[in-house]
Amino acid sequence: MAKEHSFDITAEIDKQKLKDAYEQAKKVVVNRWDFKGITADFDYNEKGKVITLTCSSDAKAEVMFDTLVSEAIKRDISSKSLKEASRDVVGGGKTKIVVSINDTIGKEEAKTIVKKIKDLGLKVQASIRGEEVRVVGKSIDDLQEAIKALRGADLDIPLNFTNMK
Numbered sequence: 041m042a043k044e045h046s047f048d049i050t051a052e053i054d055k056q057k058l059k060d061a062y063e064q065a066k067k068v069v070v071n072r073w074d075f076k077g078i079t080a081d082f083d084y085n086e087k088g089k090v091i092t093l094t095c096s097s098d099a100k101a102e103v104m105f106d107t108l109v110s111e112a113i114k115r116d117i118s119s120k121s122l123k124e125a126s127r128d129v130v131g132g133g134k135t136k137i138v139v140s141i142n143d144t145i146g147k148e149e150a151k152t153i154v155k156k157i158k159d160l161g162l163k164v165q166a167s168i169r170g171e172e173v174r175v176v177g178k179s180i181d182d183l184q185e186a187i188k189a190l191r192g193a194d195l196d197i198p199l200n201f202t203n204m205k
Contacts, residue, residue, distance in 0.1 A: 043178075044176055044177065044178055045176070045177060045178070045179075045180050045204070045205055046174055046176040046177070046183070046203070046204075046205050047154060047172070047174075047175055047183055047201050047203055047204040047205070048171040048172045048174050048175075048201070048202050048203045049145070049170075049172060049174075049175065049190070049199055049200070049201060049202065050145065050146075050171065050172045050199075050200050050202060051121075051143055051144055051145045051149075051171075051197045051198050051199065052143055052200055053117050053121050053143045053200075054115075054116075054117070054139070055086070057084050057115040057116070057117055057166065058112065058115075058117055058121075059086075059139065060111075060115060061108065061111040061112040061114070061115050061117060062082065062084050062091060062108065062111075063103070063108075064111045065082065065107045065108040067132055068107050068111070068186070069082075069104055069107055070073045074100075075100065077096065077122050078097075078100060079094070079095065079096050079098050079134070080093075080094070080095045080096075080104060081093070081095070081157060083093040084105070084106045087157070088124065089100060089141040089143070090139060090140055090141065091108065091122075091138075091139040091141065092127060092136060092137070092139070093105060093136070093137040093138075093139065094116060094130070094134055094135070094136045094137075095134060095135055095155070096132075096133065096134055096135075097135065098127075100133045100135075101127075101135040101137050102137075102191060104196075105124065105139065105144055107139055108122065108139065108140065109122055112186065115153055117198075118197040118198030120142065120195075120196060120197055120202070121141060121143060121195040121198045122139050122140075123139065123140050124137055124138075124139055124140075125138045125140040125163065126147075126176075126181070130185055130199055142197060142198065143198075144171045144180045145171050145172065145173065147168070147175075149195065149196070149197050150162040150168040150173050150194065151168070153156070153166065153173050153190065153199075154167070154168060154197070155172060156190065157175060157186050157189075157190070158191065160185065160189055162177065162185055163177055163178065163179065164176065164177035164182050164183060164184055164186055165177065166186075169194050180191065183204070
């Protein structure tokens with residue numbers, strides 16, 4: 041009997057790396073010369089999975105967001121993990137950007153992933169298991185082909201491929 045191989049697809053991110061990116065982004069913004077004398081606040085709510093950026097101007101708030109994303113990318117966190125959820129003008133003319141942290145695969149995204157795998161025509165089976173998708177096949181080459189295709193697919197969620205057995 042041939043041995044079956046498998047891997048899991050998740051959107052999970054390393055929370056410590058994200059925290060490091062957040063802290064480094066704060067340091068970078070505080071030490072920039074164009075932020076001297078300007079209120080620029082970062083607030084990380086780990087349980088709520090949001091980061092709130094508040095600044096005195098819209099352009100500076102955009103720089104704060106870009107700095108956060110670039111620090112995350114430096115730590116191998118996909119930019120798809122950080123989405124701008126809302127941008128509001130709050131008291132005193134300040135701009136507040138709420139950044140949501142996307143680290144789960146929803147049902148619709150999981151269905152899309154399974155459909156993309158089935159459309160490849162490979163001899164693999166994809167199944168949804170909560171917040172992850174398990175892909176099983178007899179050939180490691182087929183599994184690697186599925187990974188390659190999903191990496192090239194234009195999905196709005198970060199994908200991590202784990203537990204290759």
